[in-house]
Amino acid sequence: MGNAGIDVLAIAANPWRSDYLRYAIDVTVVEGTAIALVERDGGTRLLLESPAEAERLGGEWTRSPPAHAAEILGSFKAKRIALAPRHCLPYALARGPHRESMVTATAMLDRLMLYKLPAEAEAVKSAAVLADEGYRVFCDAARVGRAEYELVADVEAFFRSRGCPENFMILGSGGVEVRGMHPPGERRIARGDLVTTELTPCPDGYYAQICRTLVVGEPTEAQRRAFSVYLEALEAGVAAVRPGATMGDVARAENEVFRRRGLGDYVSSEYTRVRGHGIGLYVDGPAVLEDVTLVLEPDMTLIVHPNTYHPEVGYMVLGDSVRVTADGCEVLCRTPRELICVAA
């Protein structure tokens, strides 16, 4: 704040985007909107929409945090005020006189959050350990006749029992008709299904992700053949992660494997969203895509996942969280990179 010439920084948060607030004052809201007014000298006021959250976090309950925050900022006559982040700031606060500050203040926080302290990277590593354990629970849960939501319930129960309050999880089940992952539905697992999932537990404020595909029963030759492409792509992507490389380099390394195998069409946005992404305080950081020029530096954390549709077998996923080191990267997930088979 000192370098940017900011005296007071107003940071908005809600249960979906609490990462900026967490970074600044180590608070995660689970209900309603929160606005923190952080002064350069350390003084902080936390305004909360939910009375229960105000009691839990020791903040101030107010019917309208954005309007109240605007009123307080209005009383700081001689101070330089900035607002962030732009995609989370409520209209009632953002429309005021300080809206010009939003872009630079958001960029400032984005930059700070990108470069992790070793301790933060360690927290992502701890989350990856839990992700591995959660995936084993998922494998146990995936049985013929069980509904998708029952699989997720088992994994969620496991994470809660381990004191993990948050997990981003989607899955897919079926065959060649499956084109992506989604929240759990009522479909029941059948013999021969490919069951995909990405688990993203957030035990200590930091997320880590794992993506794996399992087969219910013995995999077919086509499934084995398809899996080998994803395995090679993941290995190529992970090998490309090193200081000085860009997110684009990692995506290109993954995509080249698909192109060499005649599957170049399937790395386009029609079949896949991203080839990985940053991970940490937020579940979906900067994208791993060929046109992203963000340069990797030590202690950045990301997931590399060449997830996409395969025309012979359907949607497949495979991905590991990694931490950039001085000369490459450390793979944080330990679950074997195999096409896992569970009993039919």
Add this chain to the structure above:
Amino acid sequence: MRRGLIAWSKEQVPTSALDARVRRVQQALGAQRLDALLAYTSVARPAAVSWLTHFIPYWNEALVAVLPEGPPSLIASFSKRMHPWIREVSHVGEILPAPDLGRAAAAFVEKRGLKRVGVVDLEYLPWSVAEPIGIGIGAELVDASELFASLRQPADRYENALAVRAAQIAERALAAIRAGRGTPRRSFPSLNLRPGARARKRSFLESRRWAIAMRSNCPWPTKASGYGFAARIHWWRKRNPGSNPCFRVMRRRRAS
């Protein structure tokens, strides 16, 4: 759990009920001199859009636009691959993909020549969505929160039935807790923890206790959960075994 089962039971919420809700909004638009009503949805604020269309986002964000005629349009920051899933679980007309929700919404408003647009919970509409519409193309944004709240009353029989069902589930859950049958006691015998995992967990919990204790000297009145702070303390403790982490803070204070 925010990402449990998402499904649409047409017995519980038939399309006719959703159509009737949208018609209530459409009838009110003219009386309020509004060209359209916009409702924003995200994991944090899903109620208005869920009431109108049964759509609940599991991540990302979207807007529902109700015009004086026709089914509501969904402007959604989801990839096209998710559109079949959206159709499975909700009742909407056109689905417009929106990599940038604000710009897509502004284009929607401009293309249809909408001048005066009501917004549910305008006060909380993210600036990244409000700016391109309100400033970018100069449409007048009007807070329609009170209008929308009045339209939701009285609740229809389907909504009442769901509220009764939710209350029954809550009662069963509370009864299970009282009977000591909650999930926290559940064990996962098939899961063999990696060697040392329990010790690491215990060590981290101890770091967290340190963090909470040290937070009591925090300059602002907070009861923050302190996970991130605890992670930093944990990291320091691992490198300084046996030392009191408070000394680190005290040394820093003396130095400053």
